[in-house]
Amino acid sequence: MMENILQVSQLSKRFGKKQALSNVEFTVGKGRIVGLIGPNGAGKTTIMKAILGLFSYEDGQIKIDNQPVSETSHQALAKVGALIEYPAIYPYLSGLDHLKLNATGDDVTNRIDRLVKQMKMDSYITRKAKNYSLGMKQKLGIALALINQPELVILDEPMNGLDPQATKDLRDVIIEQAAAGTAFLISSHILSELEKLVSEVVIIDHGEVIKQATIANLNQDQADYIILKTSDDEQAQIILQQAGIAVMKAPGVVFNQTATVTLAVVLKTLIQANIDVFDVLHQGEDLEASLLSILHNETKEG
Known part of the structure; x- marks a missing residue:
């Protein structure tokens, strides 16, 4: 210790x-x-x-x-x-x-x-x-x-x-x-x-x-978002939802990476459906976002 x-x-x-x-x-x-x-x-x-x-x-x-x-x-x-x-x-x-x-x-x-x-x-x-x-x-x-x-x-x-x-x-x-x-x-x-x-x-x-x-x-406590740019974002969103992966309504294909929903799983699902992935952006929250999120949750609970 x-x-x-x-x-x-x-x-x-x-x-x-x-x-x-x-x-x-x-x-x-x-x-x-x-x-x-x-x-x-x-x-x-x-x-x-x-x-x-x-x-x-x-x-x-x-x-x-x-x-x-x-x-x-x-x-x-x-x-x-x-x-x-x-x-x-x-x-x-x-x-x-x-x-x-x-x-x-x-x-x-x-x-x-x-x-x-x-x-x-x-x-x-x-x-x-x-x-x-x-x-x-x-x-x-x-x-x-x-x-x-x-x-x-x-x-x-x-x-x-x-x-x-x-x-x-x-x-x-x-x-x-x-x-x-x-x-x-x-x-x-x-x-x-x-x-x-x-x-x-x-x-x-x-x-x-x-x-x-x-x-x-x-x-780790905060959301870890991945944004994908693909050859057909709308189709990609439908395919992922059908595979049981929650996708946010936003420009590009946005999902929250977890222990089971990993980037590898998502990419594999899209490639099998013949959708090309052009770009992958990692949107992990920074300290400021984490702080605001914690203070916001504290206010709601208090």
């Missing part, structure tokens, strides 16, 4: 009359990249702040590497790096000054050099931060979260202000660090980017965890 670096149990938090979090439970395994996803105002940033001991909470427990964390108990946070909302940056210090100020432990100079190269910050790292663009500040904030080789890194909307190349560079850095054993908890509304990174997701809505699942399981 994989060891957890982070365990959140029955976490509840009120702000005045508003119930911000309600019995939140999830885990992050060592070396795992976990996405915290949900609509705006679902409670993602509140959860991250609670993990960092930034406020007290009424019920529940947060443990980092089996040590409890609360507003008054911070020892375990020595193992954590974080970027929540906006990075705390001093305008008259350079990026390099920031990293030197925050870096602790051994081999600081080499660690800083390596991270600056990885994050492709070499060209501006010695300039004063007041001249940085939003993307440069964001990269510096992420570098500050990573500089002390933490065991857990918490990133709130890390792709904010990053162009596509910088987003890809960040993705490479995160994947490399996770492979070396660092765990990540990342919230982002850019689900297409998050999907390229995370191995599992925790889905939050109205301050509650609706589901924690691996990406593979999440996609």
